[in-house]
Amino acid sequence: xxxxxxxxxxLVVAAAYYTFGVxxxxxxxxxxxxxxxxxxxxxxxxxxxxxxxENGTLIFSMGTWCPHCVEEIRFMKSLTEFFRLHKxxxxxxxxxxxxxxxxxxxxxxxLPWDWKTVYWQDPLYDELHITKRSVPYLTTRNQxxxxxxxxxxxxxxxxxxxxxxxxxKSNK
Numbered sequence: 001x002x003x004x005x006x007x008x009x010x011l012v013v014a015a016a017y018y019t020f021g022v023x024x025x026x027x028x029x030x031x032x033x034x035x036x037x038x039x040x041x042x043x044x045x046x047x048x049x050x051x052x053x054e055n056g057t058l059i060f061s062m063g064t065w066c067p068h069c070v071e072e073i074r075f076m077k078s079l080t081e082f083f084r085l086h087k088x089x090x091x092x093x094x095x096x097x098x099x100x101x102x103x104x105x106x107x108x109x110x111l112p113w114d115w116k117t118v119y120w121q122d123p124l125y126d127e128l129h130i131t132k133r134s135v136p137y138l139t140t141r142n143q144x145x146x147x148x149x150x151x152x153x154x155x156x157x158x159x160x161x162x163x164x165x166x167x168x169k170s171n172k
Contacts, residue, residue: 031145032059032127037082038091038118041103051116053089054143056167060158061120061130061137064096064105068154069136073109079161080112088164095120095135140167 032047051057060076062069076090083090092115096102099119106117128150130137140149140163148167155163 003027014097029146031106032124032139032141034145036118036124036127037119037120038093038124040116040118041094041099041106048091051089051091051118052141052143056088056140056142056148057089057091058083058164058166058167059091059128059139059141060095061093061125061128061135061139062095064094064101066135068140070109072136072154074112075155076160077110077112079164082161082164084114086164086168088167090115092117093120093124094118118146138163140164142167 002085003125032048034047034052036048037045038048039045043119048057048059060072062072073092080089090112092111093105094102094106094117102119111117128137128139128147130152134152136154137152138149138155138160139147142148
């Protein structure tokens with residue numbers, strides 16, 4: 001097979017992945033139900049809508065075993081004031097070997113008080129069509145409940161602020 005044919009196949013596969021997103025759905029037309037139940041680290045059960053920001057929500061999936069997640073938190077913390085100013089809710093969905101490990105990880109990262117940290121919720125991830133192997137994973141949900149961005153990987157400060165601004169634009 002020629003190099004040209006391989007490049008064309010690679011471009012088609014990349015375009016299909018971009019268009020149809022993870023597990024075959026378009027992340028830009030799917031909605032996340034707001035009534036999905038989430039269990040916070042303090043034991044409270046609330047819905048995703050309860051934790052939503054006025055202008056949208058960033059839902060980060062992280063694992064205690066993931067070194068990239070620690071880096072991601074550091075970059076996100078530098079944007080705390082940006083999130084507050086723009087009324088963007090932050091939900092951190094954590095997975096680990098046990099609850100103590102999750103609590104220790106969250107405490108060590110010194111997450112801002114207004115970020116909502118919850119345990120890994122299978123119903124939420126059924127909604128998002130992702131697995132625990134996908135961390136770190138970011139999904140943005142605008143005020144209408146629509147996914148405006150959904151992808152795995154570390155995003156860092158500039159990309160997170162860009163994604164957030166795009167989410168804010170989608171609210172207009």
